[in-house]
Amino acid sequence: MLELRQKLVKECGFSFCRHQVLRLVPKNDTHLSLIKELLVNNICLFFQLDIWRGVTDVGSPVDIRVPVHKIKLVKRYLETKNIKFSTMIKDLQVLLDKEQKVMESAAARVPDPKHTDNFDFSRYHTLSEIYSFQDMLVAENPNLVSKIVIGRSYEGRTLNVLKFSTGGTNRPAIWIDTGIHSREWVTQASGTWFAKKIVTGFRGDRALTAILNQMDIFLEIVTNPDGYAYTHTTNRLWRKTRKPNPGSRCVGVDPNRNWNARFGGPGSSSDPCSQTYSGTRPESESEVKSIVDFVNSHNIKAFISIHSYSQLLMYPYGYTSTPIKDQTELDNLARQAITDLASLYGTRYRFGSIIKTIYQASGGSIDWAYNKGIKYSYTFELRDTGRYGFILPANQIIPTAEETWLALMTIMDYTLKNPY
Amino acid sequence: HSSYRQDTTPLFDTSQLSIASPCTETFNVMATGELNPNHYPARRAAQVVQHYLNTRYGSPFRLIGVQKVHSANAEDVADSGRKYQLELSVKETISNTTENCSAELFFPRGVEQHSPKVQASCEALLKIDTKAQEEALYQEYKRNQSLVSAQNLPDSHGRIAPDMEPFWQLGILASSFIMLNESNENTLYNVAQVANITQLATEDDQLKFDCHTLLHDMVSQEIIHWKLLFTWSPPEGVKVLQMEKLPHRHEQEEPPNTN
Numbered sequence: 001m002l003e004l005r006q007k008l009v010k011e012c013g014f015s016f017c018r019h020q021v022l023r024l025v026p027k028n029d030t031h032l033s034l035i036k037e038l039l040v041n042n043i044c045l046f047f048q049l050d051i052w053r054g055v056t057d058v059g060s061p062v063d064i065r066v067p068v069h070k071i072k073l074v075k076r077y078l079e080t081k082n083i084k085f086s087t088m089i090k091d092l093q094v095l096l097d098k099e100q101k102v103m104e105s106a107a108a109r110v111p112d113p114k115h116t117d118n119f120d121f122s123r124y125h126t127l128s129e130i131y132s133f134q135d136m137l138v139a140e141n142p143n144l145v146s147k148i149v150i151g152r153s154y155e156g157r158t159l160n161v162l163k164f165s166t167g168g169t170n171r172p173a174i175w176i177d178t179g180i181h182s183r184e185w186v187t188q189a190s191g192t193w194f195a196k197k198i199v200t201g202f203r204g205d206r207a208l209t210a211i212l213n214q215m216d217i218f219l220e221i222v223t224n225p226d227g228y229a230y231t232h233t234t235n236r237l238w239r240k241t242r243k244p245n246p247g248s249r250c251v252g253v254d255p256n257r258n259w260n261a262r263f264g265g266p267g268s269s270s271d272p273c274s275q276t277y278s279g280t281r282p283e284s285e286s287e288v289k290s291i292v293d294f295v296n297s298h299n300i301k302a303f304i305s306i307h308s309y310s311q312l313l314m315y316p317y318g319y320t321s322t323p324i325k326d327q328t329e330l331d332n333l334a335r336q337a338i339t340d341l342a343s344l345y346g347t348r349y350r351f352g353s354i355i356k357t358i359y360q361a362s363g364g365s366i367d368w369a370y371n372k373g374i375k376y377s378y379t380f381e382l383r384d385t386g387r388y389g390f391i392l393p394a395n396q397i398i399p400t401a402e403e404t405w406l407a408l409m410t411i412m413d414y415t416l417k418n419p420y
Numbered sequence: 421h422s423s424y425r426q427d428t429t430p431l432f433d434t435s436q437l438s439i440a441s442p443c444t445e446t447f448n449v450m451a452t453g454e455l456n457p458n459h460y461p462a463r464r465a466a467q468v469v470q471h472y473l474n475t476r477y478g479s480p481f482r483l484i485g486v487q488k489v490h491s492a493n494a495e496d497v498a499d500s501g502r503k504y505q506l507e508l509s510v511k512e513t514i515s516n517t518t519e520n521c522s523a524e525l526f527f528p529r530g531v532e533q534h535s536p537k538v539q540a541s542c543e544a545l546l547k548i549d550t551k552a553q554e555e556a557l558y559q560e561y562k563r564n565q566s567l568v569s570a571q572n573l574p575d576s577h578g579r580i581a582p583d584m585e586p587f588w589q590l591g592i593l594a595s596s597f598i599m600l601n602e603s604n605e606n607t608l609y610n611v612a613q614v615a616n617i618t619q620l621a622t623e624d625d626q627l628k629f630d631c632h633t634l635l636h637d638m639v640s641q642e643i644i645h646w647k648l649l650f651t652w653s654p655p656e657g658v659k660v661l662q663m664e665k666l667p668h669r670h671e672q673e674e675p676p677n678t679n
Contacts, residue, residue: 101612231576236613237636254641275641357458385486386467388574388578389636391576391578391612393577394578396578405502
């Protein structure tokens with residue numbers, strides 16, 4: 001309904017006082033052609049009809065918005081043609097005003113938090129809310145957290161990485177990214193929760209403190225901010241970046257096919273309209289290049305990319321079925337991690353190499369990281385297994401983040417204790 | 421940019437060449453014999469069984485999902501296709517009951533794309549009693565003067581109004597017929613969202629719906645739009661009258677300055 005209001009106001013910029021929306025139901029073919037006639041150009045223009053729901057077939061309703069000064073005329077016309085109608089909306093403006101009040105009160109009920117303790121982790125947040133959260137977390141924990149802007153997205157948004165560090169210089173570090181595919185909302189939401197968890201767990205949690213005493217953690221929560229903004233404003237199921245492709249009406253590159261690891265191979269597409277379009281060359285996307293540059297100038301020992309959905313924990317490769325040199329070790333660690341994950345709520349994960357567990361995919365982030373020498377490279381696919389898929393109910397955010405955190409701790413703890 | 425499309429020379433740092441395989445991997449060889457139940461071929465086959473079970477046993481109060489594949493086997497059948505045998509457990513999501521099932525599938529191969537054929541025994545699913553709820557739902561919407569219409573189930577935040585849940589389930593059930601038809605060894609379908617489900621008036625004793633559903637194929641990662649016309653009643657279950665795939669939504673992919 002809100003989209004409709006925005007659409008109406010944008011187009012007409014005036015009031016819908018006493019405009020009505022009529023529903024016509026063609027009961028037979030005669031009705032159908034009479035209604036089609038009504039909606040044909042000149043008659044429609046004369047009555048100034050706005051078609052909300054068009055003609056399909058017998059039995060399917062047709063909804064038309066009629067401006068106040070044409071209502072009598074339209075109703076008389078329908079009566080003479082014997083077309084039955086019902087009044088779906090008596091006064092559109094009244095409805096729109098009610099809606100507006102509901103929206104305003106909903107916004108008023110939830111004022112912006114001034115402290116991360118008041119941040120609602122059980123809701124999905126907008127990009128600006130998450131970016132504010134990041135700044136607040138840094139301000140509240142200046143001795144542990146800092147924000148590094150590693151680059152800018154295509155549309156100019158900052159690419160923010162939170163650094164959790166107790167000091168030192170160029171310490172061995174863990175890299176975690178969430179939200180590289182923008183529609184996977186539970187991942188950015190979990191990333192936000194992880195950030196808070198690190199801060200509250202530090203000093204209290206022995207294992208976490210041991211990690212932070214020797215290693216840094218780098219967390220990029222919104223790895224694809226242009227895509228994320230787009231999922232809020234326009235298309236909830238958008239996956240890729242938002243860079244236009246020259247010569248194509250299709251936008252965006254799959255940021256997880258854009259890495260320099262058998263770029264352009266099977267399991268990626270050369271069609272800009274495809275959801276797995278790899279782009280024209282590796283690292284063509286600033287969202288990817290920024291991470292590459294960052295990793296190349298830091299001492300990363302574990303690289304973890306988080307996605308949803310399917311409940312999987314995977315290690316390289318995606319581009320080939322040749323096993324990695326460290327197959328046995330990574331497989332064992334994965335088994336332990338998902339056992340720990342399941343200990344909380346019984347959530348079942350499968351695990352294995354990408355290519356065997358889910359599908360062949362080329363140009364992926366963890367394949368690149370592994371080939372760079374980062375041994376502990378893993379990718380997660382979080383909840384669920386398809387019932388809700390990408391549109392996971394918000395009440396599952398915290399349980400998902402909590403259980404995933406256990407698996408992350410297992411991997412980070414192992415990385416600390418097994419330096420290489 | 422065409423140089424990146426050649427199969428012979430992958431683009432790595434030369435220092436990585438010893439690690440990565442220099443050979444082309446087009447991965448057309450299908451796993452045969454005993455399958456690893458944790459790998460994707462068995463999992464994709466299990467998903468097809470799920471769609472089949474929903475078309476056969478599903479209702480607005482009985483929705484089936486794969487829980488785990490216990491064992492799987494695949495073999496080629498001459499030139500006509502591939503046969504799978506599966507032992508799996510499935511879960512009914514509302515009653516939260518789990519059931520072991522055996523299933524046999526056949527994926528036909530050929531120039532024309534044919535739907536997979538499935539046989540499964542899962543009779544215990546029918547023992548889950550949903551008669552009272554189904555009858556209540558049916559009576560309420562048969563009697564009701566206004567016709568129900570709902571959009572975006574779930575909404576962006578994963579919410580569904582409690583009284584709209586049966587219609588979301590119905591949308592998924594009806595979509596299961598499409599997902600079953602469209603499945604092959606290179607797909608894995610789920611319903612991403614029921615964009616619109618609208619009740620239509622009928623002269624007979626069925627409830628009738630017009631539905632716009634968004635399917636997600638895990639393998640291609642595409643979102644595919646379908647429109648369906650279907651009926652439902654407790655005794656008849658879901659019957660799909662018409663289904664139509666809608667064209668790729670490129671208009672939602674246009675850059676802002678062209679609007």
